[in-house]
Amino acid sequence: MPGRNFRELLEKKWDEGKFLCVGLDTDLEKIPDSAQKDSTRATMVAFNRAIVDATKDIVCAYKPNSAFYEARGDEGFAALRETTQYILDQAPDVPVILDAKRADIGSTNKGYVDSIFHYLQMDAVTVHPYLGSEALKPFLERKDKGIFVLCRTSNGGARELQDLMTDGEPLYKKVAHLVREKWNTNGNCGVVVGATYPEELREVRKIVSDMPILIPGVGAQGGDLEKAVQAGKDSRGKGMIIAAARSVIFASPGADFAEAARAEASRLHGVISKALVK
């Protein structure tokens, strides 16, 4: 996409007051019968198209998680590409973040960069911090893309490594400092902090200033949305990409799945908007 820039797309959505990101965690087994087509690939794409059509005017981003597509082999991988292509065609103002949680050594990351930004045409990606910024260089040097570094993840057990004390602060804060102070030389970094940990979210916001924070864990994972907004907003009352997946896309198991997804997305959008003016 010549001229397409993740941060610019995102800022426009924030200017429109949109902070909800719908996670396209398209688990084939949960797709309603009414969306079934004659191949795995066609079914996954048809479901995603319906979700995108129903929500594109109220979201700031889409976030497919690669695992649900890879689980279906080459057909799933092709479905992921077709999904991005559909969003580029039908909702070109909405950026797409691939939740891939990648990170290899530098020369190998070039393969992931080719896969994610060229083949799959994503605008942004999530990455693991463990190998350090030198390894992540092929990602970090893409000024037009968004690179979200895992900081404080939403899962139970996240604290096993992330709360280890190092230089007087837990590791997740150290990662936030590193991203802000060293890794963000191209202004394209963000961090991932789960909504399930609002206090940690507040601490990270202090560290990263107005950098984008991707906040998963709302909905099925049980994060408190209002608390997350209070803790996660930046000095401008923006800066957040609040992701909900299963609770939106699988809001109904019936033929009304797309309408139900829109209803739940609208509800979440409303809660976020109210929390922001409090």
Place this chain on the structure above:
Amino acid sequence: MPGRNFRELLEKKWDEGKFLCVGLDTDLEKIPDSAQKDSTRATMVAFNRAIVDATKDIVCAYKPNSAFYEARGDEGFAALRETTQYILDQAPDVPVILDAKRADIGSTNKGYVDSIFHYLQMDAVTVHPYLGSEALKPFLERKDKGIFVLCRTSNGGARELQDLMTDGEPLYKKVAHLVREKWNTNGNCGVVVGATYPEELREVRKIVSDMPILIPGVGAQGGDLEKAVQAGKDSRGKGMIIAAARSVIFASPGADFAEAARAEASRLHGVISKALVK
């Protein structure tokens, strides 16, 4: 594969005195003209088949890195599956480790487990430690598979996070302790330590006892093979999976690439064998 068990396959290879793992980092752009077929998928598979045919009797494992396949989209993903299928058919005694460096939250890791162990039919996988063991449960509970946790990676810049001091020891040692003492309840864990850091390799070996260590970084990355063997061997003079990729599979850019790969693999095998009896 009913009855197929990663650790048993590996132990047999160690009993045969084999410790070299050939990394199938099949970069499409480096495949010699003589191996070109009429599709990306066919070319990648044909190249891998020739490498496997030429080396299967002197290796303890193969290790394709997922990035080089994902870079080629759904065709690359299918080529990866066909490569494992070929090894299962033609070299069923050699285990296959997918260097995928995955890790998501628990429920999502099930997608990766389906992809890596079911669709791609891999015997083992590499994973990031940052989300903790609870997240990795879908991997760790697969007793028949090998789960290699990134500990001290071979890249420059690895120390940015991995050497951070925590509880009086660097983070990579803490990870080694966690894997040994908490994560390995099913006896299926290993750790990844780069050959480029022999002193750290020696330290990790002390911590993990006779657990398998996957040791990349020999060859193109410049790790000293003899030092790595001295530092990496376990109390039985075994325990190592020493991985070389580019220096083996791209040993010659000509039509003799497979013979050249065998020659380089044989040379490395010889160096390892000599270092073990020193």
